[in-house]
Amino acid sequence: MNLKSTTCFSTRNNKPLSEYHSQVEAEGAAVFANSQYKLKLAPYHCERCGAWHLAPRNRQTPSTSCNICTDSTGHAKELYQTQKAAQQRAKIIRKEKGVQLVVYQCPYNNGWHLTKTAARRK
Ligand SMILES: [Zn+2]
Ligand SMILES: [Zn+2]
Numbered sequence: 795m796n797l798k799s800t801t802c803f804s805t806r807n808n809k810p811l812s813e814y815h816s817q818v819e820a821e822g823a824a825v826f827a828n829s830q831y832k833l834k835l836a837p838y839h840c841e842r843c844g845a846w847h848l849a850p851r852n853r854q855t856p857s858t859s860c861n862i863c864t865d866s867t868g869h870a871k872e873l874y875q876t877q878k879a880a881q882q883r884a885k886i887i888r889k890e891k892g893v894q895l896v897v898y899q900c901p902y903n904n905g906w907h908l909t910k911t912a913a914r915r916k
Contacts, residue, residue, distance in 0.1 A: 801843045806890070813845040820846035853886060855879040862902040873905035880906035 798810040814820035820837030827833040827848065835848040856879055859870035874880035877897060884895040887908070895908040 799843060799845065799847070802840055802847060811840075811847045813843070813847065815845060817846055820848060824848055852882065855883040855886075857883070858905070860900055860903055860905070860907065863900060863907060871900075871907050873900060873903055873907065875905055877906050880908055884908050 797813045799813040800810065802811045802813070803809060804811055812823065814823060814837070817837055817839070824835040824837055827835050834851040836851040836854055837846050838849055838854065840847050855874060856876075857872045857874045860873040861870065863871040863873075865871050872883075874883065874897075877899075880897040884897060887893050887895055893910065895910060897906055897908060899905075900907050
């Protein structure tokens, strides 16, 4: 059974995400997707709806919010736990939005941020 979320949508295609009630259930679905469709998915716990969803494994970039740094809109910047996670996120954003980002180490916390490079071309 595949329940569709009414609160959470894919950032890629805006389709409702599948919703699972436990990690075990979500992991089972991930294994199934892998064997059927060769999709590498990993369960994650959604803070928004409290259920579990699946996300492509290579999109999982553990991050928290920095308590000091803010972006140009005044929001707390994402703080990535590893440089690799930040680079991975930068790659995804470049692919999906065409925005070039560079990774730099947070001067205050133990983690990494992304920032826009100066636009060189139009
Ligand atoms: Zn959710
Ligand atoms: Zn910071």
